[in-house]
Amino acid sequence: MATNKLLNGIKVLITRPQQQAKDLCKRVNDTGAIAISFPVIEIVPIPYEQWSECEIDKQDLLIFISRNAVSNFVEELTDLLPESIQLAAVGRGTAELMKTYNLRVDIQPVQSSGSEGLLAVPELQDVVGKNIVIIRGKGGRELLAESLAARGAKIEYIEVYERILASPSALQYQQALNADCIVCTSVMGVQNLHALLKDRTQELLEKPMIVVSERIRHHALSLGFENIVVTTQVSDQAIVHQLVEMERE
Numbered sequence: 266m267a268t269n270k271l272l273n274g275i276k277v278l279i280t281r282p283q284q285q286a287k288d289l290c291k292r293v294n295d296t297g298a299i300a301i302s303f304p305v306i307e308i309v310p311i312p313y314e315q316w317s318e319c320e321i322d323k324q325d326l327l328i329f330i331s332r333n334a335v336s337n338f339v340e341e342l343t344d345l346l347p348e349s350i351q352l353a354a355v356g357r358g359t360a361e362l363m364k365t366y367n368l369r370v371d372i373q374p375v376q377s378s379g380s381e382g383l384l385a386v387p388e389l390q391d392v393v394g395k396n397i398v399i400i401r402g403k404g405g406r407e408l409l410a411e412s413l414a415a416r417g418a419k420i421e422y423i424e425v426y427e428r429i430l431a432s433p434s435a436l437q438y439q440q441a442l443n444a445d446c447i448v449c450t451s452v453m454g455v456q457n458l459h460a461l462l463k464d465r466t467q468e469l470l471e472k473p474m475i476v477v478s479e480r481i482r483h484h485a486l487s488l489g490f491e492n493i494v495v496t497t498q499v500s501d502q503a504i505v506h507q508l509v510e511m512e513r514e
Contacts, residue, residue, distance in 0.1 A: 282333075
């Protein structure tokens with residue numbers, strides 16, 4: 266794909282936080298398209314002193330809910346995690362980052378990513394009496410915790426970062442409005458994009474959008490976006506594949 270230049274000149278708006286946008290932008294540029302990085306979410310670490318108290322060595326399972334959860338947790342980690350604790354990743358990207366930090370990945374979804382995919386794995390069907398800690402950002406979804414608690418687990422959170430509305434430059438705003446299509450990979454990404462460009466809403470709503478889940482699609486529809494396509498997988502490769510398919514149609 267890098268040599269075929271299938272998307273020559275198409276301007277693709279990447280709304281991921283700056284820390285996560287680099288690889289996807291490169292993949293998009295490799296197709297001959299022009300990736301426009303327009304971070305709509307800023308990731309702010311929560312200092313270790315503000316984390317909730319949790320006795321890690323007494324836990325049975327740690328679940329990392331995102332790549333940001335992995336990086337912000339590990340950067341504050343002073344001791345090795347006990348071998349007795351299982352480690353779970355919510356998806357492929359999270360698992361890959363865990364491995365770069367030399368963390369085991371004992372559990373991860375096979376068919377799909379996200380809370381729904383993780384809840385479907387065999388290892389999490391019988392969790393009665395298990396002590397489980399979810400490593401996440403502040404104010405994340407409650408589905409995973411509520412479902413595991415309903416199965417009999419004891420759930421705690423460690424919130425290691427928070428997501429705030431980004432502050433793009435005037436140049437970034439103009440570049441965003443010139444994009445041909447949009448990529449959003451989270452509900453908050455759609456929400457913040459809509460908020461940041463509210464003065465040019467109609468232009469924004471008319472642009473085709475690629476998202477990575479039905480949940481994100483439903484939220485985008487509720488805000489007035491009309492031309493929305495969901496990728497078959499939650500991966501950068503799937504996003505680029507969908508871009509190519511859209512251009513062929």
